[in-house]
Amino acid sequence: MNYLCLKTVLSHMDAGTRIVLQKQCPRIQRIDKEQSAKIGTLQLPPGFLRIDSLTLRLGIVRYYSGGKTPDWVQEENANGGVAFDVGDFRGLAQSQIIPRRELDRAPTEDEKEEKEAAEQRLREMDEGSDQIDEEEKEKFQKIIETFNYRVWISELEYEEFVRLTVTSRDGLLTIEHVKYVMSLEDTWKYLIKKLIKPTVLVENYLMTSGTEPEIWPFGPTLRVANLRAEKKFWSSRDMHLLRNALSSESNFPLKSLETLPRRSVGDFHDHLAQKFIINDAPNQNLIQKLKCPNIHFKDYSFKSIPFEMIFGILKKETSKQYVFETSNSRCVEDLIEYAKTDRRLPEERIVQGYERNQYPIQFAFNLHGVMDLVGEVKRREVYEVFYYSIHIRCQ
Structure with a gap:
């Protein structure tokens, strides 16, 4: 198609198809930038980006190489990971992070002394001739079990990764993992710029410095100019092309996950979840x-x-x-x-x-x-x- 034909077609094409098309056909990118996109709805609540019927979600997941994954981590991973930064990238707000860190911290010195005292009392009970108080014995056993669990879970080795989950309303789903070497805020900035800008004219594109678990850096929503069309559902081809949204660019400092390859969840036709x-x-x-x-x-x-x-x-x-x-x-x-x-x-x-x-x-x-x-x-x-x-x- 020549320049005029492409320009006319793009002006009537929905934003979802254009996002995919301009990544696959470099020759249309210049024309694509000249024509403002036609997104029916674009929302950015905390943790995920919604473009029409397509949802992109970023979260931090843990991968335990030894195969023993705590139940609470399985719960987080099953839900796409936590939507706030952890570790070296965590922000100043600690309301969500502190309770989470309590789950796998090492035992304190006070807990160690309490455990040793409980062991001593159990030995005295076993050696003594007095009748044993079963309720008190269970209390001491619980103290020892809790201490041993803290030691076990604090010594488990794990890595943290950024998970991008892409879903459409009819259940099409793909997942990509990349190494966690950049804050979620910077990852979101990259992803939004790659998928939307300059294809879409965005008003009130707000950013804040730092990453706060309680304060979403983009504000409650993004308003998009020139709204005229809406893509109801995304095809399996669209989903397949978006599968490498984070790691396909060589200049982006995230590397594809080697120990846990990115994959499409579910072996159904058209990647049906x-x-x-x-x-x-x-x-x-x-x-x-x-x-x-x-x-x-x-x-x-x-x-x-x-x-x-x-x-x-x-x-x-x-x-x-x-x-x-x-x-x-x-x-x-x-x-x-x-x-x-x-x-x-x-x-x-x-x-x-x-x-x-x-x-x-x-x-x-x-x-x-x-x-x-x-x-x-x-x-x-x-x-x-x-x-x-x-x-x-x-x-």
Whole structure:
């Protein structure tokens, strides 16, 4: 195509395709810079960048070469890593970092003395003729176990990496890892400049000095000029071309991860993700669009769950499963109230588990008289906060 044709076509092309195209066809880059982009929506909440239906998330993950990964690290890695700088790059605000550092610190001298005193008391108990107080003995054993755990976890060797997770609304997903040698703020600056500038005219492009876990350096959002088009979904080809977004440039001082190669998660056709975690409310339109088999909604509102639609989808697609997770303890009470109106759910079984505080609460019920569904209410503790999840799938 000649210059005039390309200029005309680019003026009507959506921003998502242009971002991919100008990386693959260097000859259009000059024309591309002359035509302002047409992004339907561009949001930058803390931790991730959203361009239309595409979401790019940066986080710091840990890789333990010995294979023993603490549970809380697995939790962080599964969620894409922490969205604030750690180690040498951490900022001045410590509210999120200090509790996290408590999880794998070495024992203090006071804890060492407490452990030695507990060992001495246990020896005295074993050698003495008096009746042993089992509760006191368990307390001393707990002190020793806690000390030994602190020694073990503080000696584990690990490396930290920057993880870029790219997802689209229909579940397409790729992941890239690069070495953590630059702050998240500088990494975001590079990524935004590479994907957007100068393709997009951005107003109020704000930066702050330093990296603060509590203060997002770009402000609550970026406003983009000349908004005329919107790309609803990104194809597998778009996702594939964006897979090396961080490490493809030779002048960027991050190197591709050697011990843990970057990869696409899930071996489905078109890189369809096995599990899709989303923070949006589980509205009907979104549930219809998501194609992957395992869909996980976080921080949802119970009233927003369209149970009838979900039951209808499960009737047709028996391999699917849905998880709704929240820190609101009322979710179990809300489920009980819903069971009073939808008599297919075993209200008595759910109430029994709730009143006895027995988690997980497992229940089963018949759907449309042709198939059985199983449900489960789980509770887990993360950083002294309880999270509740409702899991629904076919038996």
